[in-house]
Amino acid sequence: MDARSGPEPADGSYDDVLLEVDGLTKHFTQESGFLGGLEFDPGSFPPVSIERERVRAVDDVSFAVRRGETLGLVGESGCGKSTLGRTILRLLEPTDGRIVFQGEDLADLGGEALRQTRSDIQMVFQDPQSSLDPRMTVGQIVEEPMWAHDMLDDAGRADRARWLLERVGLEASHYDRYPHEFSGGQRQRVNLARALSVEPDFVVCDEAVSALDVSVQAQVLNLMADLQEEFGLTYLFIAHDLSVIRYVADRVAVMYLGKLVELAETDVLFENPKHPYTEALLESIPVPDPRDEGARGVLEGEVPSPVDPPSGCRFRTRCPRLIAPDGYDLTDEEWTQTRTFLRAVTRRTLEPTSGDDIRREFFGGDLPRGEAGDVLAEAIDLLATDRDRGDDDDREARWERASDLLEGAFAEQSICALEEPAYWLESETADDDRYAACHLNRE
Numbered sequence: 001m002d003a004r005s006g007p008e009p010a011d012g013s014y015d016d017v018l019l020e021v022d023g024l025t026k027h028f029t030q031e032s033g034f035l036g037g038l039e040f041d042p043g044s045f046p047p048v049s050i051e052r053e054r055v056r057a058v059d060d061v062s063f064a065v066r067r068g069e070t071l072g073l074v075g076e077s078g079c080g081k082s083t084l085g086r087t088i089l090r091l092l093e094p095t096d097g098r099i100v101f102q103g104e105d106l107a108d109l110g111g112e113a114l115r116q117t118r119s120d121i122q123m124v125f126q127d128p129q130s131s132l133d134p135r136m137t138v139g140q141i142v143e144e145p146m147w148a149h150d151m152l153d154d155a156g157r158a159d160r161a162r163w164l165l166e167r168v169g170l171e172a173s174h175y176d177r178y179p180h181e182f183s184g185g186q187r188q189r190v191n192l193a194r195a196l197s198v199e200p201d202f203v204v205c206d207e208a209v210s211a212l213d214v215s216v217q218a219q220v221l222n223l224m225a226d227l228q229e230e231f232g233l234t235y236l237f238i239a240h241d242l243s244v245i246r247y248v249a250d251r252v253a254v255m256y257l258g259k260l261v262e263l264a265e266t267d268v269l270f271e272n273p274k275h276p277y278t279e280a281l282l283e284s285i286p287v288p289d290p291r292d293e294g295a296r297g298v299l300e301g302e303v304p305s306p307v308d309p310p311s312g313c314r315f316r317t318r319c320p321r322l323i324a325p326d327g328y329d330l331t332d333e334e335w336t337q338t339r340t341f342l343r344a345v346t347r348r349t350l351e352p353t354s355g356d357d358i359r360r361e362f363f364g365g366d367l368p369r370g371e372a373g374d375v376l377a378e379a380i381d382l383l384a385t386d387r388d389r390g391d392d393d394d395r396e397a398r399w400e401r402a403s404d405l406l407e408g409a410f411a412e413q414s415i416c417a418l419e420e421p422a423y424w425l426e427s428e429t430a431d432d433d434r435y436a437a438c439h440l441n442r443e
């Protein structure tokens, strides 16, 4: 095992790498909220300026995609998956980092070379309804990228479009029809034909089957696998649905709040996740029983704002396995209790009750001894309903104080808050390395 600044191939190179992203970063600047974003600035006229905030959608992400593989990219909504995909396609300009495709840094390419590379990388989007222009015939839609890349003559483009329609399971005669005449699954087939028209090597599929019924999803996924073989394609397959990812991906990259948190072969990742976020995602896979309540919901709370992400490990504020800070003499059981209490206070899931009840509920009656116990006693004192505090008893302020006290004494002192994790691990299978950005993997 070995810790480095970010995920790179263990031996520094993969012979079969098609695409490599290295330290890729995409930040958006946007005006902060209404009024809250106005700042008094005596040096300007009018003396008010608009504060701009930085959305850290993708932050220092590195990985390689191997020729011919399907790399799945998962994570909850808002974790930066689409932004990453769009930045790789250069639909968005990277803030920092490199994108190396077939050995060439895209930033160094200009003119014809960039145009050529643009046709080598194509994207298939989620919603076949809105990504197909209703005024264009299917033939025009499939031919459009060929036009843009000056490929073939009129007759050649028409022939190729008809041929591609058959390859994706439609008919050549559909060439003159309009998108509204097709079902969702058929429209996604048109989208695939369109992406393939310019002979790409690499296709970024962004939630390509999410809008389709499950039975249709399977058909389109099988078609994509057939096309991959036939055309020698490499896929980056973005999806929030882990069952889809398990079905299609050779390896899986997991993103959380702009960071890559785990990367491993699909079976290895599903059977033995090395990041608590991956674990939580796997445990939240909805059980396919219609009477079931759906997701089991082990992921507490929401993804924090990418404007001001947590320090260290970005998942630490939701992590059920936050590591005990150094400096306290706590047993494993005491730390588990302390962490559960910390969560209940910061999440406000604790029911207001007496100090004794809180002690009983979270600590079996006895607080840990020493400094940790003192902090816990002070926090419980702030929260307990049986304490007489006189007239200026402000419940809200006391919650805040208790929460800040616990965060400052425990969460902020954990290695999870103090250091950004990045670990390469030996895979149990084959010769493949795996990456996990969690300090539980330190030696």
Ligand SMILES: Nc1ncnc2c1ncn2[C@@H]1O[C@H](COP(=O)(O)OP(=O)(O)OP(=O)(O)O)[C@@H](O)[C@H]1O
Binding pocket: 028, 029, 030, 055, 056, 057, 075, 076, 077, 078, 079, 080, 081, 082, 083, 084, 240, 306
């Ligand atoms: N143009 C933009 N300006 C400002 N913020 C943006 C912009 N585009 C995306 N974001 C923000 O960047 C973060 C990542 O968004 P992104 O769409 O990449 O996530 P995602 O994982 O693909 O989620 P989803 O599955 O919902 O699309 C989000 O917080 C989003 O609000």
